[in-house]
Amino acid sequence: MLLQLLDYLGVAVFAVTGGIVASRKQLDFIAFLFFATLTGIGGGTLRDLLLGVPVFWVVNEAYLVVCLVVSVFLWFFAHGIERFNKPLRWADAVGVSAYSVMGAAKALNVGDTLLVAVLMGVSTATFGGVLRDTLAQEPSSIVKSEIYVSAAFAGAGSYVLLAQFGVVPWVAAILAGSVAMILRGGAILHGWSLPGYGHRRRP
Amino acid sequence: MLLQLLDYLGVAVFAVTGGIVASRKQLDFIAFLFFATLTGIGGGTLRDLLLGVPVFWVVNEAYLVVCLVVSVFLWFFAHGIERFNKPLRWADAVGVSAYSVMGAAKALNVGDTLLVAVLMGVSTATFGGVLRDTLAQEPSSIVKSEIYVSAAFAGAGSYVLLAQFGVVPWVAAILAGSVAMILRGGAILHGWSLPGYGHRRRP
Amino acid sequence: MLLQLLDYLGVAVFAVTGGIVASRKQLDFIAFLFFATLTGIGGGTLRDLLLGVPVFWVVNEAYLVVCLVVSVFLWFFAHGIERFNKPLRWADAVGVSAYSVMGAAKALNVGDTLLVAVLMGVSTATFGGVLRDTLAQEPSSIVKSEIYVSAAFAGAGSYVLLAQFGVVPWVAAILAGSVAMILRGGAILHGWSLPGYGHRRRP
Numbered sequence: 001m002l003l004q005l006l007d008y009l010g011v012a013v014f015a016v017t018g019g020i021v022a023s024r025k026q027l028d029f030i031a032f033l034f035f036a037t038l039t040g041i042g043g044g045t046l047r048d049l050l051l052g053v054p055v056f057w058v059v060n061e062a063y064l065v066v067c068l069v070v071s072v073f074l075w076f077f078a079h080g081i082e083r084f085n086k087p088l089r090w091a092d093a094v095g096v097s098a099y100s101v102m103g104a105a106k107a108l109n110v111g112d113t114l115l116v117a118v119l120m121g122v123s124t125a126t127f128g129g130v131l132r133d134t135l136a137q138e139p140s141s142i143v144k145s146e147i148y149v150s151a152a153f154a155g156a157g158s159y160v161l162l163a164q165f166g167v168v169p170w171v172a173a174i175l176a177g178s179v180a181m182i183l184r185g186g187a188i189l190h191g192w193s194l195p196g197y198g199h200r201r202r203p
Numbered sequence: 204m205l206l207q208l209l210d211y212l213g214v215a216v217f218a219v220t221g222g223i224v225a226s227r228k229q230l231d232f233i234a235f236l237f238f239a240t241l242t243g244i245g246g247g248t249l250r251d252l253l254l255g256v257p258v259f260w261v262v263n264e265a266y267l268v269v270c271l272v273v274s275v276f277l278w279f280f281a282h283g284i285e286r287f288n289k290p291l292r293w294a295d296a297v298g299v300s301a302y303s304v305m306g307a308a309k310a311l312n313v314g315d316t317l318l319v320a321v322l323m324g325v326s327t328a329t330f331g332g333v334l335r336d337t338l339a340q341e342p343s344s345i346v347k348s349e350i351y352v353s354a355a356f357a358g359a360g361s362y363v364l365l366a367q368f369g370v371v372p373w374v375a376a377i378l379a380g381s382v383a384m385i386l387r388g389g390a391i392l393h394g395w396s397l398p399g400y401g402h403r404r405r406p
Numbered sequence: 407m408l409l410q411l412l413d414y415l416g417v418a419v420f421a422v423t424g425g426i427v428a429s430r431k432q433l434d435f436i437a438f439l440f441f442a443t444l445t446g447i448g449g450g451t452l453r454d455l456l457l458g459v460p461v462f463w464v465v466n467e468a469y470l471v472v473c474l475v476v477s478v479f480l481w482f483f484a485h486g487i488e489r490f491n492k493p494l495r496w497a498d499a500v501g502v503s504a505y506s507v508m509g510a511a512k513a514l515n516v517g518d519t520l521l522v523a524v525l526m527g528v529s530t531a532t533f534g535g536v537l538r539d540t541l542a543q544e545p546s547s548i549v550k551s552e553i554y555v556s557a558a559f560a561g562a563g564s565y566v567l568l569a570q571f572g573v574v575p576w577v578a579a580i581l582a583g584s585v586a587m588i589l590r591g592g593a594i595l596h597g598w599s600l601p602g603y604g605h606r607r608r609p
Contacts, residue, residue: 025346028397030353034329034345037322045253050451050461055253057319064318078400115470116463119443126440134337134540135345142440142541143431150436194434197484228549231600233556237532237548240525248456258456260522267521281603337540338548 002170010098015040019074039132047124097180100125100155121156147187155180205373213301218243222277250327300383303328303358324359350390358383408576416504421446425480453530503586506531506561527562553593561586
């Protein structure tokens with residue numbers, strides 16, 4: 001149930017980031033729909049293809065309706081959202097956190113092994129944003145020095161660990177999602193980063 | 204039957220656009236084959252993966268032969284084709300129109316719902332070109348202000364609507380394909396565009 | 407058995423190229439893992455999705471362990487590897503050669519036709535590198551004039567031909583892999599290229 005909510009939340013906030021990109025590029029409404037939908041469902045689509053299960057939005061149209069509603073909302077209010085501080089990065093952070101947990105949880109449900117579950121969490125949490133940035137021809141967060149992939153990794157990893165120790169799914173999801181969110185939030189606010197390769201080599 | 208023809212047509216004209224890109228980049232013949240084939244079959248491949256049905260060109264090699272023939276033809280005649288006005292964009296327009304209808308039609312045949320069918324039409328009509336432009340490192344039409352995604356949307360949407368009202372498939376396909384083609388053609392000839400986000404905000 | 411080894415080899419050397427890219431961009435360890443893993447398993451993942459068989463690393467986690475080991479190794483020794491001449495391009499060449507054969511072999515095993523097997527070899531041999539270069543926002547080898555796609559094509563094509571003439575798989579794999587490696591190696595060392603479109607047109 002909570003996982004279901006997390007799933008809608010992940011789709012919705014990634015859809016918001018897609019819509020914000022479309023608004024910054026001054027695109028038309030259909031492009032809003034396109035960017036919001038592809039960013040919203042991209043990560044989960046990759047997850048389901050890799051797991052070999054039916055794609056979630058083909059099974060349940062409600063996810064597409066969520067993207068449609070988000071697009072309409074942003075078409076009218078994107079200028080308002082831009083008054084917040086770094087709205088795109090914060091929505092993206094919520095999306096990464098929610099999806100990293102969801103990706104791992106769905107992989108565990110399908111019965112896959114721990115490493116696979118972690119990788120599924122990481123790749124599906126980051127894929128929507130990569131898709132959005134590639135299509136919009138913006139530099140992707142993947143290659144920045146800030147914590148990004150690591151936050152997804154921490155979220156997926158903690159969920160898998162907690163689930164392994166028998167923690168009930170919704171508690172594990174909240175804890176793991178918070179871990180990812182705190183790491184990514186710290187990166188946005190304070191530029192948190194792990195030591196990069198060069199820093200370690202040339203002290 | 205007509206849908207079958209539209210499918211070959213979509214593959215062939217997208218293959219033409221891939222070959223034109225290869226010729227403009229002065230690539231060798233194998234690269235012609237590569238670009239023509241990936242652009243030609245890219246959209247349909249995504250469609251089949253998402254629908255969870257066997258990939259069309261794995262089932263029926265004839266599509267690969269079409270791409271091979273197109274590549275050989277372009278290797279000899281790309282310079283002739285370039286004498287036409289904007290050959291790449293017109294071939295791409297035919298491809299988008301044919302694929303938007305085909306994507307929606309195949310999704311409806313598999314029994315999916317209306318929103319899914321429209322999204323399938325849009326994403327598969329645009330994916331081949333996105334793949335081509337990304338691999339060739341050219342700016343994609345997706346983020347231009349001209350009507351592009353909207354034409355695919357109109358094509359897929361009209362097909363789904365017409366099919367819903369009981370219009371026979373081949374009539375629906377011709378009508379819907381024409382709608383997409385007229386919109387995209389108008390964009391190429393006259394720069395047709397929908398109002399973008401900024402225009403509406405700052406009148 | 408040899409095919410199995412080739413498969414691990416392909417994954418490992420592509421993982422090496424992913425790790426080298428991460429080290430050149432001074433990324434953190436999690437990013438090493440991410441680039442190494444996605445580059446290592448990208449091509450085979452596409453192959454399995456297209457063939458409609460379960461994704462190899464979801465079935466067998468050992469491939470992920472290979473990527474993990476490669477990442478740890480590179481995190482400590484990437485600076486040593488960089489002392490070699492063009493390590494990224496040579497590792498990539500081994501990966502392309504191994505994967506072009508593996509892609510074709512797996513497609514033939516699943517019972518697909520010859521053209522499909524060749525295309526599967528080519529696209530899966532090149533996909534990992536394209537994914538790596540796209541995510542890292544580096545120019546891809548696909549659009550350079552040097553022999554690259556052609557080497558994958560020669561590898562996959564020779565394997566399919568040899569298998570067709572009844573050559574035992576491991577001999578066919580060694581021969582076909584060598585063909586690809588020689589072509590790509592010649593391109594790296596001597597800039598071998600096939601005649602491009604423009605050269606033929608304006609002699």
